[in-house]
Amino acid sequence: MFSIDARSRVPIYEQIVQNIISLISKGVLAADDQLPSVRSMARDIGINPNTVQKAYQELELRGLIYQAAGRGSFISPGDNLTKAVLDQHLKAIEEPMRAAKKAGISKDTVIKLTGEIYKEEN
Amino acid sequence: MFSIDARSRVPIYEQIVQNIISLISKGVLAADDQLPSVRSMARDIGINPNTVQKAYQELELRGLIYQAAGRGSFISPGDNLTKAVLDQHLKAIEEPMRAAKKAGISKDTVIKLTGEIYKEEN
DNA sequence: TTAAATGTACTATGATAACTAGTACACATA
């Protein structure tokens, strides 16, 4: 389903959260789609079920999925998704941008970079 | 000299490294400038000298400073550093920004975020 | 020459977060 870097400073459960959000924003996962069970995903990735559960709990807390005992976990309908996805992306940009600012890189340089990226063909 | 966030996920010693790099790339610290001693910086920040030493060792490993027992720690000469640092930061921003673009986030939104970050006090 | 400040190098300990391990129970569905 996706890849995990066990040696990253980012905790595994958070990587799972990121990956699920990514799949949602790419349209791979849509409303009411069923996620892998806690146990099966843990088996797939080769980690403990509790870690997956922690990721799912985090996603439920953010309103991105809902869970039902005995049935499974599913993508939430509604537009909390889009907002969360937006936040997710902006947050991902924030950190390196703050670091760049701190390193003395000018605002203009960053904006120029933004322009170049948004000029690219897809 | 600079500020440390003890509650950050980023280790203190690495924050020190980042801050020193930042001061170098801003031109505050130039070649052969002397850094605060391990002990004095530890006293200033309110942390253990060993933590500062670890940061200095890391900086020496990267060739950014040199140390001399009995004399102190100094910024290395040579500007192979600054350009590499700049590239590294821009590269770190590129990836999440492309992801954001792909997710449909507008250029204006990104530029607005940039403006907000560059408006913040340090 | 001596004292103070510096870097360097250890060992030991504590603290915290992340993860693992195991168990148990309620619910839903085929």
Next chain:
DNA sequence: TATGTGTACTAGTTATCATAGTACATTTAA
């Protein structure tokens, strides 16, 4: 009824970071 699911614990392990303390060689200035 059996299986798979979420949920909820407790306990233990591991890794990383930070602290604490000590010791020693070198440099510099008093």
